[in-house]
Amino acid sequence: MRLKIFSLVTTGILVAACANTQKATASSEEKVIAETPADTTVFHSPYERQIDSILGLMTLDEKLGQLNLPASGDITTGQAKSSNIAKLIKEGKVGGLFNIQSAQKIYNVQKIAVEQSRLHIPMLFGMDVIHGYKTTFPIPLGLSSSWDMNMIEKTARVAAQEASADGINWTFSPMVDISRDPRWGRISEGNGEDPFLGSKIAAAMVKGYQGSDLTKDNTILSCVKHFALYGAVEAGRDYNTVDMSKVRMYNEYLPPYKAAIDAGTRSVMASFNEIDGVPATGNRWLLTNLLRDQWKFNGFVVTDYTGIPEMINHGVGADLQDVSVLALKAGVDMDMVGNGFLTTLKKALDEGKVTIDEIDTAVKRILQAKYELGLFANPYKYCDVNRAKTEIYTKENRDFARKVGAASMVLLKNQGHILPLKKEGTIALIGPLANNAVNMAGTWSVSTDQEKSIPVLEGLKEVVGNKAKILYAKGSNLSYDKTFETNATMFGKTIPRDGRTDKQLLDEALAIAKKSDVIVATLGESAEMSGESSSRSDIEIPKAQKDLLEELLKTGKPVVLVLFTGRPLVLVDEAKTVPAILNAWFPGSEAGLSIADVLFGDVNPSGKLTATFPRSVGQIPLYYSHKNTGRPLQNKEGKFEKFRSNYLDVRNEPLYPFGYGLSYTTFKIDKPQVDKTVIDVNDTMTITTKITNTGNYDGAEVVQLYIHDKVRSITPPVEELKGFQKIFLKKGETKTVTFKIAVNDLKFYNKDLDFVYEPGEFEFFVSDSSTGTFTNTFTVK
Numbered sequence: 001m002r003l004k005i006f007s008l009v010t011t012g013i014l015v016a017a018c019a020n021t022q023k024a025t026a027s028s029e030e031k032v033i034a035e036t037p038a039d040t041t042v043f044h045s046p047y048e049r050q051i052d053s054i055l056g057l058m059t060l061d062e063k064l065g066q067l068n069l070p071a072s073g074d075i076t077t078g079q080a081k082s083s084n085i086a087k088l089i090k091e092g093k094v095g096g097l098f099n100i101q102s103a104q105k106i107y108n109v110q111k112i113a114v115e116q117s118r119l120h121i122p123m124l125f126g127m128d129v130i131h132g133y134k135t136t137f138p139i140p141l142g143l144s145s146s147w148d149m150n151m152i153e154k155t156a157r158v159a160a161q162e163a164s165a166d167g168i169n170w171t172f173s174p175m176v177d178i179s180r181d182p183r184w185g186r187i188s189e190g191n192g193e194d195p196f197l198g199s200k201i202a203a204a205m206v207k208g209y210q211g212s213d214l215t216k217d218n219t220i221l222s223c224v225k226h227f228a229l230y231g232a233v234e235a236g237r238d239y240n241t242v243d244m245s246k247v248r249m250y251n252e253y254l255p256p257y258k259a260a261i262d263a264g265t266r267s268v269m270a271s272f273n274e275i276d277g278v279p280a281t282g283n284r285w286l287l288t289n290l291l292r293d294q295w296k297f298n299g300f301v302v303t304d305y306t307g308i309p310e311m312i313n314h315g316v317g318a319d320l321q322d323v324s325v326l327a328l329k330a331g332v333d334m335d336m337v338g339n340g341f342l343t344t345l346k347k348a349l350d351e352g353k354v355t356i357d358e359i360d361t362a363v364k365r366i367l368q369a370k371y372e373l374g375l376f377a378n379p380y381k382y383c384d385v386n387r388a389k390t391e392i393y394t395k396e397n398r399d400f401a402r403k404v405g406a407a408s409m410v411l412l413k414n415q416g417h418i419l420p421l422k423k424e425g426t427i428a429l430i431g432p433l434a435n436n437a438v439n440m441a442g443t444w445s446v447s448t449d450q451e452k453s454i455p456v457l458e459g460l461k462e463v464v465g466n467k468a469k470i471l472y473a474k475g476s477n478l479s480y481d482k483t484f485e486t487n488a489t490m491f492g493k494t495i496p497r498d499g500r501t502d503k504q505l506l507d508e509a510l511a512i513a514k515k516s517d518v519i520v521a522t523l524g525e526s527a528e529m530s531g532e533s534s535s536r537s538d539i540e541i542p543k544a545q546k547d548l549l550e551e552l553l554k555t556g557k558p559v560v561l562v563l564f565t566g567r568p569l570v571l572v573d574e575a576k577t578v579p580a581i582l583n584a585w586f587p588g589s590e591a592g593l594s595i596a597d598v599l600f601g602d603v604n605p606s607g608k609l610t611a612t613f614p615r616s617v618g619q620i621p622l623y624y625s626h627k628n629t630g631r632p633l634q635n636k637e638g639k640f641e642k643f644r645s646n647y648l649d650v651r652n653e654p655l656y657p658f659g660y661g662l663s664y665t666t667f668k669i670d671k672p673q674v675d676k677t678v679i680d681v682n683d684t685m686t687i688t689t690k691i692t693n694t695g696n697y698d699g700a701e702v703v704q705l706y707i708h709d710k711v712r713s714i715t716p717p718v719e720e721l722k723g724f725q726k727i728f729l730k731k732g733e734t735k736t737v738t739f740k741i742a743v744n745d746l747k748f749y750n751k752d753l754d755f756v757y758e759p760g761e762f763e764f765f766v767s768d769s770s771t772g773t774f775t776n777t778f779t780v781k
Contacts (some may be wrong), residue, residue, distance in 0.1 A: 043364050044298065047371040051364050057119055058092075060346055063359055065093035066121070066366045068342040069302060069334050072100035085109075092117045093342060095334060095366050096124030096170070101447055106167030107383035114379045122370055122379035124221070126170035130189060130444040131155070133162035135397040135589055136453070138408040139442040139530075139566055140175060142585030144191035145607040145661070146407045147702045147726050149204045155404060156208025158397050160220045163447070165387035169373055170221040172269060174205035176256035177226055180621040182611065183236025185534030188443055188566030188586075190231060192610030193623045193658060195252055196721045199259035206263040214266070215374035217381045218391075224260035226271030226304060228286060229253050233273055236620070237535045242273040247714060250749035252625075258295060266299040266369055270307055270332060279314045281307040282323060287331030300333040300365035308338035320344050325353045333362040393449075398590055403603075405587030405594025410607035411662040412571075412581040418558050419580050420601025420664055421518060423467040428516035429457055430475040430509045430552065431523045432545065433564050438493045442586025443531025443566055450492060452589065456522050456562065459592020463600055471516060474498055475509035476548040478526055484542075488529045495526060502544070506551060519552050519559045520599065527586055530566025539617055540570045553577055562595060568613040568656075575655055583607075604664045604699035606726070608769070613656035618647070624658035624770040625717040659704050659721075659769035665695030665731060669703060671775050672766045679743060680781040681757070687739040687776075689766045693729035700728040703737045706772060707764040713750055719770065737766075743780060 045051060055063075070085055088094045089112045100106060106125050113123045131137045137155045138145075146152065156174075163171060176198055179187040191198045202224065209222040232253060233240035244253070261268075268291065271280040280286055281303050291297045308327045309320055317323035324340035325348050335341040348354045374381055411419070421427070433439060435457040438450035457472050464470065478495050479485045480502070489495050498505055513519050523545040528534060540546070541563075552559055560580040563569070574581060582605065587594040597603040614622045629645040638651030646652050672689040679685050691703055705723035709716040723739040747757045759780050765772040 043361055045364070045368045045371075047368055050371065050376070051367045054119065054121070054367060055360060055363060058363070060349070060359075062092040062119060063363045064342050064345055065091070066095035066363045067334050067359075068094055068339070069096045069098060069126075069336045070094060070339075071337050072097055086112055089113050089123070090116045092119060092121070094123060096126060098126035098170075098172075098336070099446075100125060101127060101166055101168065103165070103167040103383045103385045103388045107380060107385075110379055110383065121367075122375040124170050124366075124370065124373075125168055125382070126172060126223070127163065127168045128173070128444055128446050129159050129163045129168065129171040129220075130173050130175065131159075131442070132401065132445070132588060133159050133166065133168070133447050134393040134449060135162060135401050136441040136445050136448045137401055137404050137588045139188045139444075139586045140190055141188050141192060141566065141611065142408040142442075142587065143404070144197065144201055144610040145410050145585070146404065147197070147608055147610075147724055148407060149200055151404060151407060152201055153204040153208040154400070156205045157211070158400065160209045160211070161218045162392045162397065164218050164220050164382050165384070165391040167382050168220060169375070169382050170223065170267070171209055172223045172225060173209070174202055174222065174260065175225050176202040176260055177229070177231030177271075178253045178256065179231030179611070180623040181232070181236040182539055182567040182569070182614070183535055183537060183617065183620060184231065184233060185238060185443075185530045185536065185566070186532055187231065187568075187611060188530040191256070193612060194610065194625065194721050195255040197610060197724070198256035202256040202260040203263035206260050206265045210264060210266065214372045215377070217384070217387075221267055221369060221373065222260070222265045223267040223269050223302065224257055224265045225269035226280075227257055227268050227291070227301075228271060228280060229275060230271040230273050238533050239272045242275060246753055247749060247751060250753055261291075261295050261297050266372060268297065268299065268301050270301060270303050272304055272307060272310065274314060279311045279316060281332060282311050282316060282326035282330045284330040292331065300362075300369055301331055302334040303327065303332055303336045303338060305336055306338050308332070308335055308340040321348055324348065328354055328358055328362065333365045393452075401588050402590035402593045402597070405590055406597045406603040406605075408585060408587065408607050409594070409598050409605050410583040410609055410660075411605040411664075412563075412583050412656055413575060413578065414662055414664070415579040418518070418560060419582070419599065421560070421599050423464045423600055425517035426469045426471060426515060427460070427464075428509075428513045428519045428557075429460060429470055429472045429522065430513065430519060431521050431548070432474055432476060432478045432495050433524065433526070434474070434522040435472060436495050439495065439527040439564070440586060440591035441588055442527045443534070445527075448589060454590050454592035456592045456595055459594070459596040460520075460599070462593065463596035463602070471512040473509040473512050474505055475521075476502065476505050476544045478544070479542040480544045488526045488534075490528045493527045506548060509548065510551060510555065513552055513555050513557055516557060519555070519557050520562060521549055521552055521559055522562045522564065523549060524564035524569070525566055526564075527566070536567075537617070539567060541574070546573065549574070549578070560599065562599070568609075568611050570614060570617060571655060572615055601664060601697070604697050605661070606663060606700035606702070608659050608661040608702045609656055610658065612654045612658050615655045616650045619650065619652075619654070622654055625720050627715050628718050657769055657771050659702070659767075660771070661702070661769075663695070663697070663699045663701065665693055665697040665699040667699075667701045667729070667768065668692045668694050669766060669768060672764070674776060674778060677777070678779045678781060681743050684740050684742045685778060687741060687764070687766070689737050690734055691727055691729065691737055692734040693731050696731055698728070698730045700726055701768060702726050703766060704768065704770070705739050705764060705766050706770060707741075707746070707762055708774065709746065709758075710761045710763060712748070712758050712760065714748075721770070722764075739766075746780060
């Protein structure tokens with residue numbers, strides 16, 4: 001009976017029944033249509049006839065309702081809270097809802113929309129499914145360090161499978177902001193500093209979420225964010241201003257968004273920052289000229305949380321109506337929590353500040369998304385409670401998460417081949433993050449059952465079994481500063497502060513260290529020390545933990561630092577003194593097992609950094625593909641040179657560069673060979689090299705191709721990533737790696753923002769990181 005009632009909408013039978021209601025708002029709409037020129041926006045959709053039929057039945061309030069996206073109230077961020085949701089849904093004043101989960105709850109809410117509202121239009125249900133749903137994978141910055149596109153796409157596929165089984169049909173992911181400032185907490189949610197790699201990951205994530213057919217019940221809408229440039233906020237401070245040239249935008253920051261659009265993402269989220277003095281949420285150049293006119297995006301745009309009212313603080317509108325008008329005219333289709341479209345656009349329409357065509361176009365885009373998801377055919381397609389029982393947090397998914405967690409880790413140092421550890425003797429596991437399940441999944445893991453995550457202590461014990469003895473001590477609190485620790489352990493991700501004194505904690509740790517053969521120190525950031533609203537001006541390990549590490553090193557026992565972090569950290573002290581450093585990021589729900597697999601050599605680490613680790617916070621922003629200066633540093637030893645571009649007090653180069661990561665084995669990459677040294681616009685050049693595993697372990701290496709345009713009309717970067725392959729080799733094995741380069745791969749946006757290639761000489765190298773030396777040249781005619 002429910003579906004029969006609902007199907008009336010799609011057949012148009014309700015037209016007569018709704019005629020009288022439609023007359024109630026016709027006079028206001030007709031007045032505006034007569035006085036205001038129609039919007040020139042062209043709307044095309046395979047569902048256009050059905051959408052127009054529904055649109056003809058809608059009152060103005062119902063149209064504005066489709067543009068309204070309140071929160072369920074289960075999880076809130078920002079400045080606003082929603083209430084009285086059920087009443088609004090019955091009145092047709094809600095187009096979607098987010099932060100509600102479980103197939104049963106969503107069924108109950110969808111039932112209100114479908115059976116109790118006048119037009120029975122189904123709703124979208126969104127959630128921040130950022131790096132997994134119940135089964136949680138490494139934070140995106142960690143995931144990107146795997147450099148494995150098939151694996152990354154599969155993580156999104158698993159996330160979509162689980163989320164859709166629990167009622168969710170829309171995720172606010174992928175986040176593809178390029179960031180070169182690790183002070184910004186949200187660097188943890190992105191893919192690092194490089195637009196080429198970031199573009200590949202953006203496309204893989206979109207494909208993973210949306211699959212090849214959105215009408216299937218295990219696919220969900222993706223939402224690329226934050227559009228645009230959010231990763232370049234000044235001073236690394238969240239929500240701050242962004243100001244850059246269009247040339248930099250197009251060449252360095254926009255490509256991953258464009259890649260997500262080209263991959264077919266059906267929604268885009270506007271960012272909090274301003275661009276050219278206009279907030280992104282109200283920026284017509286960004287949301288219409290660029291996104292729709294240039295890039296041909298035909299999905300819908302949603303604001304970030306309270307993005308519309310926040311434009312008042314930016315100073316581009318006096319009140320909510322002002323900024324709501326600005327957002328609609330810019331190209332925003334859905335208002336997340338701001339309540340501006342629902343409450344002010346009717347008055348703005350009467351005053352001629354917006355047109356009915358502008359409102360209708362936004363409504364059409366929301367309805368189109370619902371058709372694409374198949375919600376008009378079956379509004380309850382995501383509400384099968386039996387799926388939730390069998391498809392969420394399965395053993396298969398958890399085993400995959402364990403594998404992904406291990407593949408994302410980056411071995412930063414391994415002096416004396418301390419790693420891998422032997423499964424024997426006595427191992428001291430020390431640190432505030434050693435036995436804490438709720439911090440293992442990292443930031444923006446809102447749907448994870450945090451308590452089910454595997455802490456390091458449990459993982460090590462399971463992997464070694466009875467072959468070795470594990471002793472545990474906390475060693476220190478997260479920080480000496482209680483207030484800082486409270487701020488850094490929010491959303492239930494606490495690290496209970498120990499009631500003992502700092503000395504008592506340290507004494508306990510040193511006592512078990514003396515009984516042990518090796519020390520594993522699990523230190524770094526808590527999950528919420530990175531992520532939204534978690535900017536840091538000091539990006540070293542907190543002092544309490546540094547002091548603990550120093551005392552552990554004094555014991556003379558071998559020390560392995562397992563580093564938890566959501567950003568590149570300043571690790572100069574640790575790099576000098578600690579024999580082995582494994583950057584685990586936040587590995588996800590199976591964290592302890594993933595870490596144990598790598599520590600004991602069951603998995604050979606193969607991760608590579610996708611964001612540069614600086615020596616000092618004063619070097620930031622620091623990234624590999626920088627421009628050269630007229631006075632570059634000449635020596636390679638980092639010595640100070642007067643009247644050259646360098647610092648008095650620190651070397652220019654990073655501590656750990658982009659693309660860097662060690663293995664338990666060693667690899668030899670031969671000088672690349674080319675099939676031609678001159679190419680023209682129709683040619684493709686083949687670059688081949690051989691890689692050999694010269695060590696004692698099977699392992700994987702990421703072979704990276706970097707190219708430098710020696711002379712062009714605008715200054716080129718010193719090098720750019722143009723290709724990569726992750727290659728697995730057994731010990732002693734040799735494989736051939738092939739890269740194809742076409743002229744199109746060498747294009748860039750010039751000063752006129754034309755996408756062009758220019759004839760000239762290029763140089764390149766193939767290496768295991770961005771610090772290789774140019775070995776070959778070719779010429780473009």
